[in-house]
Amino acid sequence: MDLPRNAFKAALAAGRRQIGLWCTIPDPAVIEMHAGAGLDWIVIDTEHTPLDAERVMPLLQAASAYPVSACVRPGANDSTEIKKLMDAGAQTVIVPYVQSGAEAEAAVAAMHYPPRGMRGVGGATRSSGFGRIPGYVSRAGAEICAIVQVETVAGLDALDDILAVPDLDGVFIGPADLSTSMGHPDDLTAPPVRAAILDATRRIRAAGKAPGILSHDRGMLADAEAAGALFLAVGVDLVLLREAVAAARTARG
Structure with a gap:
């Protein structure tokens, strides 16, 4: 058994655009459906859902049969939580609400084993093939993709x-919290917010890191991609379902 290749990390390093979906419906069948939809990546979100590591693992298993990269967002920049999610099999972790270089360093350290980081070693985790991947601890870092928000x-x-x-590896700009922080709650594409997102995207790409964004606004996604964004989430599954239900009801008059 060999170490799984992180196709998402490789694509970002090569500068290839990746299209994804934010997943908030905590059901393996739904995750399996998303995984087979032709997306490059999906995010299993534990920050704004009731999910924990125990319930994330079946979702990762549901996605594993498909050529999609399943990323996980922990609830916080917490080394213990990140460790549990990675032991469950997450190779790409998107850490929310990072506000300083020190916080970013802590997030990256939580994903890597010593001497680079502080991830604790478990002998028979899903991430190590239940102990069947030779040299897992010394090799795992090559396929870990560390992203902060x-x-x-x-x-x-x-x-x-x-x-x-x-x-x-990358920085994801979170439009919802950013718009609120900038004094524009409920207006994710207010001109100052849009300008800040695009400026940050250019700076991230210029620094050799991969910029990412989530937006339901197709114009915003196009502008972000033009500014250099490499991983773009085209929506949130629950919101897309809500809108589809509303549209179907409206169509009946």
Whole structure:
């Protein structure tokens, strides 16, 4: 048994655009459906859902039969939580609400084994093939994709320090929290917010990291891609379902 290749990490390193979906419906059948939809990546979200590591593992298993990269967002920048999600099999972790270089460094360290980081070693985890992957602890870092979310004014102010963190693969700009932090709650594409997102995207790409964004606004996604965004989430599954139900009901008059 060999170490699984992280196709998402490889694509970002090669500068290839990746189209994804934010997943908040905690059901293996739904995740399996998303995984077979032709997406490059999906995010299993535990920050704004009732999910924990125990319930994330079946979702990762449901996605594993398909050529899609399943990423996980922990509830917080917490090393114990990140460790559990990675032991469950997550190779790409998107850490929310990072506001400083020190916080970004802590997030990356939580994903890597010593001497690079502080991830604890478990002998028979799903991530190691239940102990069947030779040299897993020494090799795992090559396929770990570390991404942090910058979603506040403080985070934008600290962006240069965040981008300087070694082994950081990408930075995801969170429009919802950022718009609120900038004084534009419920208006994710207010002109100042849009300008801040695009400026940050250019800076991230110029620093050699992969920029990412989530938006239901196709114009915003197009502008972000033009600014250099490499991983774009085209929506949130629950929101897309809500809108489809509303449209179907409206169509009946």
